[in-house]
Amino acid sequence: MSHALPSHDPRAIWTIAIPAMATNVATALMGIADIWIIGQLGDAAAQGAVEIGARLLMSLLVVFNFLKTATTGLTAQAVGQRNEIEKMAALLRASAIALVIGLLLLATKWLTVPVGLDLLEASGGVRDDAARYIDIRFWAAPAWLLNAALVGWLIGLRRVRAVLAIEVAINLLHVGLGVLFVLGWGWGIVGIAFATLISETGKLALLLLALLPSAKPDALFAAARHRGLWQTGPMGSLFRVNRDLFLRTLLLTFAILLVTRQGAVQGSVILAANAILFQMFMLTALLLDGFENAAQVLCGETIGAQDRSGFDKTVRGILLRGIGTALVLTAIFALASGPIVGSFSTDPEVVATVRRYDIWLLALPLAGVASFVMDGVFVGATWTRAMLVTMAAAFVAYGAMLWLTVSLGNHGLWLSFTIFLLIRAAGQFLLTPRLAARTFAPITGEK
Template structure:
């Protein structure tokens, strides 16, 4: 029987850190490119409604799928710990558990699509034409939900296995195929919004199959097909606990971002548009820093499984140092080129001027938000998800308090300050729990409840 290499014993070097992080950063960079192509091809139809339909349809599905991001994060932490502990059978079983959870969640979305669509369009009303096209778009795309959500688990497994180059290849395949089919179906065959949806369905279905091929090393251990191992009650309960905590944490953070948009709308259309443009800077920051946060997940998880407190601490520090370097580069880039980026994103002079007023907040986000991103990675790797959930409650509570105390005094500056403060509070709260995380390294397997 072929065994997996013991990754926890691999030297912890800067080269290893970068070999994990850089492919993730590059993979993330393909996501906005695909979004731009989706918008561009329907924009060639010469009508506003198809653009709005694809936009609102994408937002609705992305928001729903984002709630299942726990499958990526939880799988990474659990697989990394199993690898560190040389539990090769559990590494294989975890992949099958993640895929099965993804498929069941996707099937549930297909079954529940009617109430989901009803609720979504009540929250984000659109014109009758846009809503009709958006419904058509979603009703096609929803059938690839089992595959799209399963890809979260496959990606998490590959990241935990330090196969981030495979993750990059998978993203290039999916997004590249999607772009090619977009152009063919919409511009070549004239299928419009339905063509964009079908292109995504095909890319996600084939992406899941390709991801399973890339993760085929899991099949080298017989436990991947052992129902007794895959459905082990103790393991399932632990995985459910981890995933539930992460899902609640995601909902809390999503509440902050959604409410930010709602509060911004109260300042008028110009400020709302400026805030939307500036949020793209935060998205860029998240994509860049995620590479180093994911690296922390892998190293910390493996160190915990190997019961190595020293490697855990060193891995967290090394990943954070590289993340800090990326944050400084981002902050400097935003300071030097931010105004030019704003001008390329809109030609409305009023919006340009308004966005520049708040650009200093974008310069501060990579620096002040770094610790929150990195500690998220550290705690995911350690699967101390209860702490993440609880500290997200604290962050949300402080954010709400800041919003209602700062906006009346400082207006939109107060809104941006509230968002940045929420990052800092989350970092401080997780930092307070970090010593207990290190102590946990000597007590692996992870207990079912944390004090």
């Protein structure tokens, strides 16, 4: 990594954050394109079915997003320590775990899908269409999990531009297939599902090719033969990190599912409107997650190198740039949210409903930016237990707010979600000084 900018160099933040933002936007295009394409049919029920199907399937998968986040943090720490064997071991361990989880998900599909549709209050034609969508797209689950592990490893090596190139190519393919299958050939929801299945498989093939410059066969074989690969110490640390991230992501997924469920309870029009609003929120979140990616890598490197001064400068620098970007996003929504969200449906009632609630798009970027950045700091530092604790506290507060604001209807839902984001960030800020003091203590202790 001698060619890379030092972790505490402010330019290093943008070197990682900008390609990561572009990568995340390209990733978001899958969900946004699906909602937009199906919206051109002018069928609120079909749009709601895609929302429920995609939300359920992604909820099953996103809880395993630790395959990306943990791999990024552990790889970055190995880079900071200049430990080549551990760098390769991070890739092998994550890939093996991804394969096992993928096979288990396929084996339990018959149980998880009906239960999930029940939890989301899906019924009638919406339920039938959502089930058809999931039945096709589910076969991409193992590829999605492997992709998460491979992307995490590449980001940990600062190879964000390679990930960006792959995401752009695959999402162009996805959009093209979606338009062809749905608007060209009239396949409807089935066409959206097949477009995603083909795209995820193609992404896996491109990521495997991208690994070759950094994961040469001889280096991988050396790591595979190393006696520490599957030993209790490294594996125990990996499972501790993954367990905490899994539980934390599970809580976050439940919080997001509550947004979908509360929309479904209010009818197909509110469900479709909330699907559009949520896609806009996810677009801003994925843009701001560029700073989370930068924090994962740069904070991981400074901790691997035991550089406390660099760590403090990195956290401050990323927070300032993240808040500035959130202000820009809020300004864009203030000026143009109406035309943007209105383009996602040809149903006048859905469009009018979206515009009734799009004021929340002004609050969400500013409410979420600090928690996104601090997520990256905590992952890079592997402070995953503290991350789980702050998420649990925020989730409890979120549930209480949903109950207290029920009389406000859909406004109460979005108010509760906004407060959920703010409480997460507050908890992380409170814990950071103590965690940093312990991590950088002269005598090495458990983080």
